[in-house]
Amino acid sequence: MTKTAAIIGGGVIGGGWAARFLFNGWNVKLFDPDPEAERKIGEVLANARRTLPMLYDRALPPEGRLTHVATIAEAVSDVDWIQESVPERLDLKHRVYAEIETAAAPDTLVGSSTSGFKPSELRAGSIHPERLFVAHPFNPVYLLPVIELVGAPDAASAPLRAVGLYPLTVRKEIDAHIADRLLEAVWRESLWLVKDGIATTEEIDDAIRYGFGLRWAQMGLFETYRIAGGEAGMKHFMAQFGPALEWPWTKLMDVPEFTQELVDLIADQSDAQSGHLTIRELERMRDDNLVAMMRALKARDAAAGKLITEHEATLSAPTAENAPLTTVDRIVPIDWTDYNGHMNESRFGQAFSDAADAVMVAVGADADYVASGLSYFTVDIRIRFLDEAKAGERICVKSQILDGTGKKLRLFHRMLNAAGEEMATAEQLLIHVSLETRRACDPDAPLQLRLKQLTQAHAAMPQPAEKERL
Template identity: 65%
Template sequence: MKAAMIGGGVIGGGWAARFLLNGWDVAVFDPDPEAERKVGEVLANARRALPGLYERALPPEGRLGFCDTLEEAVEGADWVQESVPERLDLKHRVLAQVMAAAPEDAVIGSSTSGFKPSELNAQGARAVVAHPFNPVYLLPLVELVGDADLTGRAAETLRGIGMFPLILRREIDAHIADRFLEAVWREALWLVKDGIATTGEIDEAIRMGFGLRWAQMGLFETYRIAGGEAGMRHFLAQFGPCLTWPWTKLMDVPEFTDELVDLIAGQSDAQSGHRTIRELERLRDDNLVGILRALRRTGSGAGGVVLAHERTLPQGGTGPDGLPVTLEMQVPTSFVDYNGHMNEAPYLEVGVRASDRLMEMIGADADYIAGGLSYFTAETDIRFLSEIDIGARITVTTQVVGGDGRKLHLFHRFWTGGESPAATMETLLLHVDLGTRRVVAPGGAVAERVAALVAAHAGLPAPERLILGRPAS
């Protein structure tokens, strides 16, 4: 599959990264002589951040190319994304060129944050609004506006690269999210202009309070909880009257003067000027990965999109030692300590997830546990053989070195591309009846699958070091 990016700025570069890291070939056209450098810097951030959301490996990265002409970029493209500046005359010219050169069945998306499809297509184009949010490679939301058949096709493609398409019921200026953000932004400008708060204080009010709630529940679900046991109806009865109070200035706009610009820019410099934009981007990405991974655990909000996409990513196969792969993932920033490499606790987490995958392979999954049986970890031994750095791709292979029924003895090897494993984890598990809390032998399909793995691995060389399950000397 091929995606063409027309415009390689912050948004175009983010689109390129999202497609590229999900296995698509990407062609970029941007007349800016600095485009390749700028896209390359966005990609460096994306490679560091996006795979860290998942506990499966993303597809092999596609091929990236920079083209001298728009026509070369869109040739053979399945998706064309226009991300040029917000000038309608420019978008008309670019979309006309795209229409003349792109395949007839290509989806043509525009990153516009304000224009409606009827405006974009006034001169015969067939584009849909595909409005993303920065950083495109991490945030899943894409607002889709336009022809129902085209937006339906677009939504299917976007879900395949881990995004959340929101199809608008009808077109409207600035779509949904930016209209909401505009209201918040307008009120923030008044608070600064009137000396009520600084830019930093407003940001603290968001990130220390309601911003955390919005990340998982949005607006209406948050307010439903605020209504207590009676829910939204009670909330509306309690707080509805305040809508007539003169709290906000949403129907008024402060005059956009040089003085207002200087005031806001000066406060922003004092707030964040000690960091470069690239440093701020990496800080933003690290925080977003941490928040999204936390939401992923419960399937809440955007974390549910990550989890659903992760389930479509392939897993399995064999590793460098010919043993089954039980985990393949990239080291997220949250696994790394102040020395820049993975610290002790994540090694255990990686090994536990590999054990969990083996449990799925033998049928000791969630349904099995719900039936009253499970494997409990009795002993674990980890060896740290070499450093594992942030962004490293870990492949875990698992050898079943013993399984006499009630016990299951596993040996995991962590591979990061070298000839030898970077770490090993030996673990001994006991099969337990959850009702009696006693160790019992498994039966049925689980016992058969364990026996099959034991037999399959019986002829393999024994691990270089086994210490668990032996009597004390």
């Protein structure tokens, strides 16, 4: 049964929440009194629709249904999750919660996107305070996985994990939770560096994106510093750099006066840095870079990439109907494209290689079979390029078994776009081998039987024309 989320507040964060739920198959009811809400949400969803599926090597579930509603009561009625993302005003949040409680079932979970308020502050005056908690995300919610949970019941984690998020439980409630307290420290010191003329906004950003930001993206703070301690580890690092904490390196407890002059200085420098780009262009650049970095981490099964792999395993594999086999169904990711703005020819090979792997699973040469010491090696593949594929485009590969007798497995693949038009074809010859001797050998009896059945079924299909087979 399809689940439904209510999103109260459709700004940048609320729109990101809507995208995260929608593109993982949930229906969403969204309330936002802003007359421009539909346009703004539509633009956020367009970015997310393009980039979120790029993280995965399987297709996400069919997109859920988005409904814009006129009242909070209509939004929260008969839903599985409520996410409040209204502006950071406690009085406004309390008014919103009061409306939620008049219409929502008493056991429906209510998460708040607040970046600073504690659950005890949010719950003041609530009839059912136990179901209201902090679920603080990071922008863009549809790509960045961490959600800070404060005061949340155990039941809150499973729905978040199901849509690819990472619930991080904050052990005790505190103003600004964990991450924003760290960000505030960096932000405060950055304001001083600009105000005192030490660095411009761009130079500070350069220090982060070309330096420690890259380390933080995959190791965080403490693992990074553990390495800095060398073979002696963290104790050596603490002994070596601990005394520096007493030096006047930072002004973390000293806030610069927030004058109009400081505001103008920072705004002018920011305009000089990136004012030539629109917000949507900056968002697209950010999303493409995040996808590329997170997919790189996915290939290493590390950090946020490991989380994508775990979530991907819960997604449905391509269907394996008999004739032909659907072996690939996915979105072209940004890191598969080249300087021509389309999918590089090597990535066509990647897609067809993935298709062959899916055929192997379909015939019984799965991970357990390979672990037993038997597998298939590709000895020849011939690809015919018919049309270009661009980032964000959906591709599907249909695979046909041409010959499955003896040691040979000859396949023919057709890559199709969303309209069903051919983009490429490939003929591939694989040989069954012993991984111990690295020599050709016959498949085991169950695999030979399954191959015989599929080969017969595929023989009834139209065979590829000679011109297709090169």
